[in-house]
Amino acid sequence: MKRLGTWHYVFLVALVAATVWILRNRADRPMRRCEGRIFGTTYHVAYRHGADLRREVEAELLRVDSSLSLFNPRSTLSRINRNETDVPDSLLVEVLRKAREVSESTDGAFDVTVAPLVNAWGFGFKNAENVTQATIDSLLPLVGYDGISLGAGRLRKRHPAVSIDCGAIAKGYGADRVARLFDRLGIPDYMVEIGGEVVAKGHNAQGGRWRIGVVRPSDGAGNDDMRLMLETDGFALATSGNYRNFYYKDGKKYAHTIHPRTGRPVAHSLLSASVVAPDCATADAYATAFMVLGLRESRRVLAAHPELQACFIFADEEGRDSVWCSPGMERWLSR
Ligand code: AMP
Ligand code: MG
DSSP: OOOOOOOHHHHHHHHHHHHHHHHHHHHSEEEEEEEEEETTEEEEEEEOOOSSSSHHHHHHHHHHHHHHHHSSTSHHHHHHHHTTTOOOOOHHHHHHHHHHHHHHHHTTOOOOOGGGHHHHHHHSOOOOOOOOOOHHHHHGGOGGGEEEETTTTTEESSTTTOOOTTTHHHHHHHHHHHHHHHHTTOOOOOOEEETTTTEEOOOTTTSEEEEEEEOOTTTOTTTOOEEEEESSSSEEEEEETTSSSSEETTTEEESSSSSSOOOOOSSSSEEEEEEEESSSHHHHHHHHHHHHHHHHHHHHHHHHHTOOHHHHEEEEETEEEEEEEGGGGGGOOOO
């Protein structure tokens, strides 16, 4: 038998030491969890770390809430909407820049200035008014992403009645902020979920890939009836759906995505859009835009954006729900 050389011994010892180090590290750094409520929705966070970071996570989410939430009357955005200030904080600047980028590449389907319409249709923080065509016509001139601009530390509005709703991007952005906090601390394994928008990295508590379900879009949507199951060791995913927030009036369904040009809630066969993007704010914004654009237009946008992947659940001709996923999505789909 050939004798092992010195280098083989060195290699073996290093291998054993590395394995022991990894196992000890796992034991020293358990998967910790925290959850709560933010921006009128829930969040769940899991992270592998030696210390409890609940306070740091909450502080980061509060920072986002104080900047962007319309449920918080003292937030920067609420004050900007009431014209009490025109100075956006750094978080709002980052989000509005991203929002504009997505507006430009979706031909205005994504538009944070839909706020007056969101309120009129009863999806904001005010109760629904009786929406007539005259109401819509009076509000449409206030809507349009070029009605706001950033420059020299100020936010300019075309008209004082222009108002902004970042509800379609804030959850994803909040998930990104917590993920960045974990990255700064060198945390290898985590999952951050805010209202269904997710950033996952590394491995779960069992050392396997993170498993994330996309619920079957239906009016009585239970959270455990999954239509798609995704497995990942790192991505940002957001889902928009017309089953998430809607009401029926006179037998007609009104869902919370508003078409910025017609001023009305969108109604088409696309039931939900799940988007994977380099960050969760981007995924969140595109998921909403795709709900406005519908299946055909969304696929056209996807073809022009290789950094995005998506799965769409839509009602086929027989009314059954069908799924279309972009080719790059395949590697995360679990069978
Ligand atoms: P999401 O669940 O991310 O699709 O966000 C839906 C929320 O975004 C709605 O409740 C509105 O507050 C807001 N919203 C509705 N329509 C649009 C739109 N076309 N562009 C941007 N935000 C919108
Ligand atoms: Mg969204």
